[in-house]
Amino acid sequence: MNLALTELRRRPSRFTVATVVLTFLSLLLLLLGGLLDGLYLGSTGAIRAQEADVIVYSDSARDSFLRSRITPDMREVVEGVDGVTEVGGLGFTLLGATVPGESDLADVAVAGYELAPSGVPAPPPAGHAWADDRLRDAGVAIGDTLLVGPAATPIVVDGWVEDTNYLLQGGLWVTLDTWRAVQNANRPDAFLADGVVQVLVVRGEGDIGPAIDAATGSTSSLTRDEAVNALPGVKEQRSTFNAIIYSTLAVVLAVVGLFFSLLTLERTGLYGVLKAIGASTRRLFVGVVLQAVVVAVIAFVIGGALATLADRALPADVPLQLTTGRYVFTFVALIVAAVLGSAVSLRRVTRIDPASAIGSAA
Numbered sequence: 001m002n003l004a005l006t007e008l009r010r011r012p013s014r015f016t017v018a019t020v021v022l023t024f025l026s027l028l029l030l031l032l033g034g035l036l037d038g039l040y041l042g043s044t045g046a047i048r049a050q051e052a053d054v055i056v057y058s059d060s061a062r063d064s065f066l067r068s069r070i071t072p073d074m075r076e077v078v079e080g081v082d083g084v085t086e087v088g089g090l091g092f093t094l095l096g097a098t099v100p101g102e103s104d105l106a107d108v109a110v111a112g113y114e115l116a117p118s119g120v121p122a123p124p125p126a127g128h129a130w131a132d133d134r135l136r137d138a139g140v141a142i143g144d145t146l147l148v149g150p151a152a153t154p155i156v157v158d159g160w161v162e163d164t165n166y167l168l169q170g171g172l173w174v175t176l177d178t179w180r181a182v183q184n185a186n187r188p189d190a191f192l193a194d195g196v197v198q199v200l201v202v203r204g205e206g207d208i209g210p211a212i213d214a215a216t217g218s219t220s221s222l223t224r225d226e227a228v229n230a231l232p233g234v235k236e237q238r239s240t241f242n243a244i245i246y247s248t249l250a251v252v253l254a255v256v257g258l259f260f261s262l263l264t265l266e267r268t269g270l271y272g273v274l275k276a277i278g279a280s281t282r283r284l285f286v287g288v289v290l291q292a293v294v295v296a297v298i299a300f301v302i303g304g305a306l307a308t309l310a311d312r313a314l315p316a317d318v319p320l321q322l323t324t325g326r327y328v329f330t331f332v333a334l335i336v337a338a339v340l341g342s343a344v345s346l347r348r349v350t351r352i353d354p355a356s357a358i359g360s361a362a
Contacts, residue, residue: 049164108146120161134170180196
């Protein structure tokens, strides 16, 4: 291992190409992962924040919030199901909002609620809202009166909440009455009568979803995770980005394997001498793996720094969100790929015969 580290220190140029390539690949992995996380977190925050055992849709809505309608009669049936302890209405309206002092409209998701989601206080007064801090980038400040939709419905921002956006639009959390007023004023084609909501957030005991659907005969109940995956594009985005990320990791493995196979070929004479004086194959191979890990760590540090700079430099409307978990995943994946890639050289190391290697080198 000392020999491997000495070579890294004294001949760093030998590893420059591998370091540059792995730096680019680590940067690519972080940016792809950051875009995936940004799209996922920005689209699903409002649903992930719900403290619900099931979310109940009308059965004709095909698990879509915007198409679903739950009437007061349906709600009464749900509330009477055994095991149900709490029921609250929930609805979303996607609109643009005029921000004081700003020329561009802010994309907002007006969310009417009864049961407070995680991180969201109890419903504010009528005409007021808790705003997701994503809207800071659009120039929104506490105390601002936003004019929402074509009807310019006024909503006053009372404070900030976090990670509660819906379909990449900044959440404005209001009472159900305020939400219905916004919906009816700005979406007259989707008018809502008093007491009508899009879905019900239900808390209870046991497997209450099937019991609710059997009792109403006209609902479709999903768990919170199922509701998240039912949002438009969420499953498709995750599967596409994950396929690209794992393909990139396969390229990392191939690059490391090729580089260290060539390096081992160049060192055949040196390894023959080392074996002749008693160095074991295991010791030589550990040195190769150590070099691969060091190169991968250096590449990750540089790539991580570049990704952080890119995150700060890109405009706010680019859904790039680099989380600690993404950095950890990329680091571990890069190290594992480096170790597996360097293992390709094991066969060459084990087959080196000291006498023939020294003779060919001479």
